[in-house]
Amino acid sequence: MRQRTDLIEIFSSFLQFEDDRSQGWAIDPRLNRSMRRVIQVEANGSEDFWAIYWLTQYAQKSTATDRALQQEIGHLAAYLQETCFWAVNRVMPRMGSIQMKLSDCFQVAIADVPKLLAGFDASKPTGLKAFANTVFSNCLRDRLRQQREIDFCTDWGLLQKISRKRLLDALTASNFEKILCDRYYLAWKALTTNYTAEKSPKLRSIAAPDAQTWQLIEQSYNRERKEFPHLTAATAKELEKWLLDAAKKVRGYLYPTVNSLNVKKGDDTEADWESDLVGNDAEPMAYLEEQETRAERQTQQQQMIAVLHEAIDKLDEPARQLLTLYYRDRATQQNIAQQLNLPQYTISRKLSKTRETLLKAIVAWGQTTLHIQPTSDVIAAISPLLEEWLESFYTQATRPEKS
Amino acid sequence: MTLELIPITQLVLPIPAPMSDRAWQQAQAYPTIEAKWNAYLNQIASQSITADLAEDFPQIRNSPDTDTWQFVNGSVLELNGKRIVLLPSKAIDCSELVIPQEWVDIPAWAGDYFMAIQIDPDAEMLHCWGYTTHQMMKSKARYDAGDRTYHLDAHHLIADVSGLSVVQQLNPNEVTQTAIAPLSSVAAIQAENLLQRLATVPNPRLEIPFELWGALVSDRQWRQRLVALRQGETAPATDLTTRLGGWLQNAVSTGWQAVEDFLGEDGELGLTFRQTTTPTSSIRRVKALQLPEAGTLLLLVTVEPEADDRLGIGIQLRSIYNTETLPADLTLTLLASDDEVMRSVVTRDRDNAIQLPRFRLNSGSEFKIQVQLGATTIDESFLV
Numbered sequence: 001m002r003q004r005t006d007l008i009e010i011f012s013s014f015l016q017f018e019d020d021r022s023q024g025w026a027i028d029p030r031l032n033r034s035m036r037r038v039i040q041v042e043a044n045g046s047e048d049f050w051a052i053y054w055l056t057q058y059a060q061k062s063t064a065t066d067r068a069l070q071q072e073i074g075h076l077a078a079y080l081q082e083t084c085f086w087a088v089n090r091v092m093p094r095m096g097s098i099q100m101k102l103s104d105c106f107q108v109a110i111a112d113v114p115k116l117l118a119g120f121d122a123s124k125p126t127g128l129k130a131f132a133n134t135v136f137s138n139c140l141r142d143r144l145r146q147q148r149e150i151d152f153c154t155d156w157g158l159l160q161k162i163s164r165k166r167l168l169d170a171l172t173a174s175n176f177e178k179i180l181c182d183r184y185y186l187a188w189k190a191l192t193t194n195y196t197a198e199k200s201p202k203l204r205s206i207a208a209p210d211a212q213t214w215q216l217i218e219q220s221y222n223r224e225r226k227e228f229p230h231l232t233a234a235t236a237k238e239l240e241k242w243l244l245d246a247a248k249k250v251r252g253y254l255y256p257t258v259n260s261l262n263v264k265k266g267d268d269t270e271a272d273w274e275s276d277l278v279g280n281d282a283e284p285m286a287y288l289e290e291q292e293t294r295a296e297r298q299t300q301q302q303q304m305i306a307v308l309h310e311a312i313d314k315l316d317e318p319a320r321q322l323l324t325l326y327y328r329d330r331a332t333q334q335n336i337a338q339q340l341n342l343p344q345y346t347i348s349r350k351l352s353k354t355r356e357t358l359l360k361a362i363v364a365w366g367q368t369t370l371h372i373q374p375t376s377d378v379i380a381a382i383s384p385l386l387e388e389w390l391e392s393f394y395t396q397a398t399r400p401e402k403s
Numbered sequence: 404m405t406l407e408l409i410p411i412t413q414l415v416l417p418i419p420a421p422m423s424d425r426a427w428q429q430a431q432a433y434p435t436i437e438a439k440w441n442a443y444l445n446q447i448a449s450q451s452i453t454a455d456l457a458e459d460f461p462q463i464r465n466s467p468d469t470d471t472w473q474f475v476n477g478s479v480l481e482l483n484g485k486r487i488v489l490l491p492s493k494a495i496d497c498s499e500l501v502i503p504q505e506w507v508d509i510p511a512w513a514g515d516y517f518m519a520i521q522i523d524p525d526a527e528m529l530h531c532w533g534y535t536t537h538q539m540m541k542s543k544a545r546y547d548a549g550d551r552t553y554h555l556d557a558h559h560l561i562a563d564v565s566g567l568s569v570v571q572q573l574n575p576n577e578v579t580q581t582a583i584a585p586l587s588s589v590a591a592i593q594a595e596n597l598l599q600r601l602a603t604v605p606n607p608r609l610e611i612p613f614e615l616w617g618a619l620v621s622d623r624q625w626r627q628r629l630v631a632l633r634q635g636e637t638a639p640a641t642d643l644t645t646r647l648g649g650w651l652q653n654a655v656s657t658g659w660q661a662v663e664d665f666l667g668e669d670g671e672l673g674l675t676f677r678q679t680t681t682p683t684s685s686i687r688r689v690k691a692l693q694l695p696e697a698g699t700l701l702l703l704v705t706v707e708p709e710a711d712d713r714l715g716i717g718i719q720l721r722s723i724y725n726t727e728t729l730p731a732d733l734t735l736t737l738l739a740s741d742d743e744v745m746r747s748v749v750t751r752d753r754d755n756a757i758q759l760p761r762f763r764l765n766s767g768s769e770f771k772i773q774v775q776l777g778a779t780t781i782d783e784s785f786l787v
Contacts, residue, residue, distance in 0.1 A: 119558025
């Protein structure tokens, strides 16, 4: 992958894949024009400056819908391409054999940008890449876990093991009308409140309900549907058909045909959003302030990295070895467990505990040196940074490009 | 293999098969499928997370209110005066955390922290994937009036579970809650009417305005009355407080018998209190408790007058025959009159009796003894 350096390109181009390899950058003409326009106003802005600029624009409109925020989301999604690429590259080798290709995984992760931005605390804008790194990896892992789990499940098992949200998301993604969504949802509710595992809590291979249970499900559906004036009565046979279709839709949703920000949709005209472009808001004052805080931030970051070095030095040898295996050698936990002849749960636990020691060291340093109260907000901001530092600390020598 | 798919910032614990089996068995005592799952998932979550946190924080307290699982998902651990609400789910996705309104808007119940927990009974694995504070949650969550739950998107949670330990070590008093409006108070007569109405509806927590429901469900006695009513009990609640002071004057209390009367001349029970010498001035009485899961158990109470108008009190719970062992996870708890847990003991493997350390109370004080197994909770109130 060629690392982008040109500012306009960074905020307007998207990674392209061919034969599952990254294959250069495609420029989005609208984002490109919008970037050119704002750069004319403020020629001295750095990459960070523009990231913060678009984040601020985004935060100011945060009550708007995703559609009204397309421009901001677009620029920031372009900005986060390398972060996403490296996050996916770090997660995938640990997965063993999976059905998804690198490009699929990339698309799954990058599709999370709108939600990621909504969840990001814009008052600490500098942590965006670190936060995105965590979100991309966690989102991809969550998706892969779900895929693995549904592969083990019969349709009836799957219906027992999904949340209401997962069901409704899958139905919405299948372009179901409201009346169909309601019908399927009520059928699912009737099933899960009248039927579950009995002898043991295991659900994966649960059988279809028997005739007697179907009667209960039917009664329950026909009682509940009275709250929904547009729904008519249904028979057990119909309910069964809908439920099996719902299971199919959920499977399809978890193995999607990729449709994300990186795919041109072409469904809106340019005038749609270029009309409310706000290129003149980048004021010179903001730029100066940004320069100052950036210098201050860099000093702080260097100090924090020094604290981290010290904390790692203080660890005992087995703990240091574990970190090296995990972060530098990218060994799977299974692999480490075999090497050290310990159960995998023990490895996972030790890794977590070791990382907790480092997190505590940094937060404690912030408390005594910077007088930052160690609150949960601070944890939320520091934790992704720690992950980013650990990854770069252990891989500097082995990774030529750094996102 | 699934372990690889969980970042090391999150917590994974194995669920031992015996723990799972036992929790599932106990859950069967609950009336609905939803309540069964609540009981199963919360039993496992509270046991596992307590054991895990106790390594760093031995002062952690887990005193589950098992009858709340009839109505609401979630259980509370107490650490350094903070309430950690565990919210387990068996769903395979971790895209949002669902928080019942009870844990957010009832002042006495509100959590300081909320922990998102996924339990996979097939993989025998517990996965804790994030936490948040009451304050952070309130500012970001979406409220669903349809089922009175708050929904918090995964990206708004702190995906680093060890963060909670770090905060508890460095700043245990962090501000976690936003202001919570008090609930309206409910008069006893109105409460009884509401309870009668809730006795037969399919989903009591959604039946009446939240303010009223919150006031009812957060009161232990009213909640127990509701559980009893929903199991078909109709007699009105009466004052069943046992007056221990009266025992010294040979007064009779309903349900209590002298040990000798209970077992006749077969004094086998005389061996039961582990104390070797029982002073002669003491009085021992026994009451038979019926637990659906365990049959008849005996609650033994010894009182002994002491100086300054105080009573020394001993409490023991045992099986009816010496050869019989008590079921596992049977809990015997001493509660102050405001329901604060003072002491609690749980049966270990093959106990045939458990007892609370002997305690002293001034005349006029009140306390409660609670016996809990699975879905069943029995309270006995005492006045010294």
